[in-house]
Amino acid sequence: xxxxxxxxxxxxxxxxxxxxxxxxxxxxxxxxxxxxxxxxxxxxxxxxxxxxxxxxxxxxxxxxxxxxxxxxxxxxxxxxxxxxxxxxxxxxxxxxxxxxxxxxxxxxxxxxxxxxxxxxxxxxxxxxxxxxxxxxxxxxxxxxxxxxxxxxxxxxxxxxxxxxxxxxxxxxxxxxxxxxxxxxxxxxxxxxxxxxxxxxxxxxxxxxxxxxxxxxxxxxxxxxxxxxxxxxxxxxxxxxxxxxxxxxxxxxxxxxxxxxxxxxxxxxxxxxxxxxxxxxxxxxxxxxxxxxxxxxxxxxxxxxxxxxxxxxxxxxxxxxxxxxxxxxxxxxxxxxxxxxxxxxxxxxxxxxxxxxxxxxxxxxxxxxxxxxxxxxxxxxxxxxxxxxxxxxxxxxxxxxxxxxxxxxxxxxxxxxxxxxxxxxxxxxxxxxxxxxxxxxxxxxxxxxxxxxxxxxxxxxxxxxxxxxxxxxxxxxxxxxxxxxxxxxxxxxxxxxxxxxxxxxxxxxxxxxxxxxxxx
Numbered sequence: 001x002x003x004x005x006x007x008x009x010x011x012x013x014x015x016x017x018x019x020x021x022x023x024x025x026x027x028x029x030x031x032x033x034x035x036x037x038x039x040x041x042x043x044x045x046x047x048x049x050x051x052x053x054x055x056x057x058x059x060x061x062x063x064x065x066x067x068x069x070x071x072x073x074x075x076x077x078x079x080x081x082x083x084x085x086x087x088x089x090x091x092x093x094x095x096x097x098x099x100x101x102x103x104x105x106x107x108x109x110x111x112x113x114x115x116x117x118x119x120x121x122x123x124x125x126x127x128x129x130x131x132x133x134x135x136x137x138x139x140x141x142x143x144x145x146x147x148x149x150x151x152x153x154x155x156x157x158x159x160x161x162x163x164x165x166x167x168x169x170x171x172x173x174x175x176x177x178x179x180x181x182x183x184x185x186x187x188x189x190x191x192x193x194x195x196x197x198x199x200x201x202x203x204x205x206x207x208x209x210x211x212x213x214x215x216x217x218x219x220x221x222x223x224x225x226x227x228x229x230x231x232x233x234x235x236x237x238x239x240x241x242x243x244x245x246x247x248x249x250x251x252x253x254x255x256x257x258x259x260x261x262x263x264x265x266x267x268x269x270x271x272x273x274x275x276x277x278x279x280x281x282x283x284x285x286x287x288x289x290x291x292x293x294x295x296x297x298x299x300x301x302x303x304x305x306x307x308x309x310x311x312x313x314x315x316x317x318x319x320x321x322x323x324x325x326x327x328x329x330x331x332x333x334x335x336x337x338x339x340x341x342x343x344x345x346x347x348x349x350x351x352x353x354x355x356x357x358x359x360x361x362x363x364x365x366x367x368x369x370x371x372x373x374x375x376x377x378x379x380x381x382x383x384x385x386x387x388x389x390x391x392x393x394x395x396x397x398x399x400x401x402x403x404x405x406x407x408x409x410x411x412x413x414x415x416x417x418x419x420x421x422x423x424x425x426x427x428x429x430x431x432x433x434x435x436x437x438x439x440x441x442x443x444x445x446x447x448x449x450x451x452x453x454x455x456x457x458x459x460x461x462x463x464x465x466x467x468x469x470x471x472x473x474x475x476x477x478x479x480x481x482x483x484x485x486x487x488x489x490x491x492x493x494x495x496x497x498x499x500x501x502x503x504x505x506x507x508x509x510x511x512x513x514x515x516x517x518x519x
Contacts, residue, residue, distance in 0.1 A: 009068075013056040017073040021096030029096055033198045034176055035240050037077050037092040040127050044090065044244040045081035052079040053116075057106050073097060074106040075130070078113040080122070083248050086256065089117040092127035095176055099130055114160030121257035123169040125247055128186050129176030129199075161188045166359060166516025168257045171247045174199045174233065175240055177218060190356055190517070191250045191308060192233045193243045196224045201233060231312035231348060249306055253320040253327040254360050261361055261508040262327035269301040271324045271498035278490035282408055282432035289335040292317060295367060295407065296332055299494040305330065313349030315340050315374075320362070323494075323501035329357035333369035335408070341374040342414040344382035347391035354394050355517035363401040363504040365497055366419075372412030385413075392417045397514075401504035404428070405493055406484070410435040426500055429487045433475045 020026060020036060029036055035043065041050055058073035075097035081090055091113035117124035161184055164170050172189035174182075178201040186192050186201060194201060202209070202222035209221060220226075224236035237243050255262050275298040281290055296305050300321035307319035314337040321330045331353060333340030342350075357364050373379065373388050395417050402425040404418050415435060419425035448465050455461035478484045488496065 010056070013068070013071060016071040017055045017058065020073065020094055021075075021098070025096035032176075034095070034129070036096060037094040037127060037129075040173075040175065040240060040244075041077065041081070041090055041092055043241060044125065044127070044247065045083060045088075046085065049082035050079055050090070051081065052077065053112065054078070054106075054109050057109060074109055076105060076109040076113075078109055080116070083123075083125075083251055086251070087120075087122050088251070089113055089120075089122050089124045090127065091124065093129045093182065095129040111160065114164055117168050117170075118160065118164055121168060121259050123171065123251055123254070123256060124164060125171045125173065126185055126189065127173050127175060128178050128182045129174075130178070131180040131182045161185055163516070165190065166258070166513060169251055169254045169360065171250060173240075173243050173247060174201050175243065177201075177205065178222075179203070179205050187232050190254075191235075191247070193235045193237060193246050194224050194227065194233050195240055195243060196236050196238055198240075199224070201227050225311075228309075228311040231309065231345060234309045250308075250320070253306065253322075253362070255510075258359060258361075258512050259510045261510055264327070264505070265322065265325045267301070267325040269304075269324075272495050274491040274494070275299075276491065278493060281490070282430065284432075286408075286434065289339075291336075292332050292334050292367065292369065292407075296321070296330060299367075299497055300328075300330065301325065308353070309349055313343060313346035315343055316346040316349055318349060318353040321365075323365070324498040326501040326505055327362060328501055328504075329353065329362040329364045330367070331364065332367035333407070333409070335369055338374050339371050340369045340409065341371050342384070342388055342391070343374045343379065344384045344387040347384070347387035350391040351394040352517065354398055357400055358398045359513050359517050361400060361508045361510070363403070363501060364398065365500070366402070366404045368404055368406045368410055368415075368418045369408040370411065370415045370418070371409040373414045388414055396420050396422065399423075401500070401507055402426070403497060403500040403504075405497075406430065406433040406435070408432050408434055426496075427485050428493075428496060429475050429479075429484045430490045430493075431475070431487065432490075433484070433487070434473065435475075435478070436473060 018038065020038065026036055054074070055077075056071075056073070058071055060071045061069045063069045073094070075094040076091065077094055078089070078091035080087060082088070091110055114124065116122070165188060170189040172186040172192040174186045174192065174194035176199055178186055178199065180203065183201050183203055186194075200218040200222040206216055206218060206221055209216060224233070227233040228236050235246060237246060253262060278295065278298055281295060283290060293305075296317070300323060304322040305319055306321065307317065309318055315334055317330075317332040317334050319330050321328055331350065354364065356362070373384050392413070398420050402420055404425060404427045406418060406427070406429040408430070409415065410418050410433070419427055451465070452458045452461050475484060475487055479487055
């Protein structure tokens with residue numbers, strides 16, 4: 001009277017599913033330097049924590065007596081697991097089964113993965129290779145009809161691809177050739193990683209693009225350098241194991257969903273630590289650059305800075321960090337690129353980043369060094385001012401606690417976006433701070449042209465005017481009018497930022513934001 005025969009049949013089918021596309025396809029995957037989807041899930045999650053859903057879903061063939069003759073699993077593997085002891089949903093494409101094509105997809109599986117993340121309020125990690133359940137020209141023949149995009153269950157796929165961005169942390173790992181819907185799922189994430197040698201991403205691959213007259217390799221069309229510099233992907237690593245580590249670390253700063261608050265870890269770094277280098281790290285010569293990342297490392301908890309999107313919008317540095325164990329979002333100007341001026345790309349980066357902070361209740365720390373918007377013909381062609389106004393709106397729409405350290409420059413409209421306007425924000429200025437409607441350099445010649453040209457010694461007159469104005473632009477004069485609230489010793493920066501993180505912690509309010517992130 002036992003149900004052992006049925007249990008044996010279940011275990012047999014599970015074993016067939018674990019064969020994936022077969023030994024030859026698995027070997028091809030390994031020969032290409034790529035792990036299988038099941039190896040990826042094992043490498044990503046805590047050991048023995050994966051609970052698979054729908055393992056025996058797929059296509060079966062039967063013998064005349066009704067017994068199972070063969071079984072090909074769906075090319076989507078998904079379920080629940082743990083990352084550093086915290087539950088997540090993971091959904092992976094199996095490229096060994098029909099190259100991840102739509103022909104072998106059971107659409108309900110990735111849809112349920114996204115739905116599970118939303119309903120149970122869990123982060124979702126998408127392991128993407130192939131079209132991610134997207135289109136294939138063979139689908140026309142196998143289904144006997146052409147699919148209208150968005151139909152045949154696809155509506156839910158497209159809906160959750162972006163809707164989950166406003167609900168739970170979404171991580172995308174591009175670990176092979178990623179095209180079509182797969183590319184959309186990778187781009188529609190809060191944090192995305194691709195491998196340098198073995199992955200590429202594109203709307204359509206080289207064979208399709210060749211029809212337009214462009215003959216390119218996968219790397220030429222959508223390799224890591226293309227995608228990280230365009231901002232479509234946040235980061236690129238050498239190995240899949242590094243990609244897993246990046247995903248795990250990113251999630252460590254975030255709550256499980258918008259209905260929770262970022263986790264606080266035990267403090268391991270003295271909040272009152274002072275770094276003597278900060279007193280002299282900013283050169284007195286304003287045309288000289290310095291390393292902003294060294295400033296960040298000096299003021300956040302030791303080793304806690306996790307940078308995002310380094311290759312895109314490079315005049316702005318963005319990343320997550322901890323202050324006295326508390327997670328914060330860090331934004332900083334980088335004088336090595338356009339002197340820290342806001343480019344069109346930097347403004348796009350700012351919008352996406354502050355949206356992330358707002359969505360997941362992360363206080364923002366801004367180390368400001370901004371000489372204004374980038375100027376010139378190329379900046380005008382890129383609609384820098386429109387992207388800049390959008391960045392301004394995104395900053396002003398935030399409600400999370402905000403603290404700004406004006407490290408050096410704050411000029412023009414972009415410089416004005418050093419705090420959200422219309423609400424309280426803490427703001428400090430370093431002794432090296434320098435601000436105004438526009439920098440004196442270049443502006444003096446325009447404003448005092450008549451006086452300079454009429455002078456017997458134009459160069460001496462220019463120097464005299466510059467010296468006179470430099471005395472007036474002293475940050476102490478601004479502080480006299482309370483136009484800047486506090487000027488500080490740079491070595492006190494960490495202590496003040498840690499205090500800010502402690503003040504901000506009780507203000508965290510779980511719940512959905514007024515609007516979701518703009519991908």
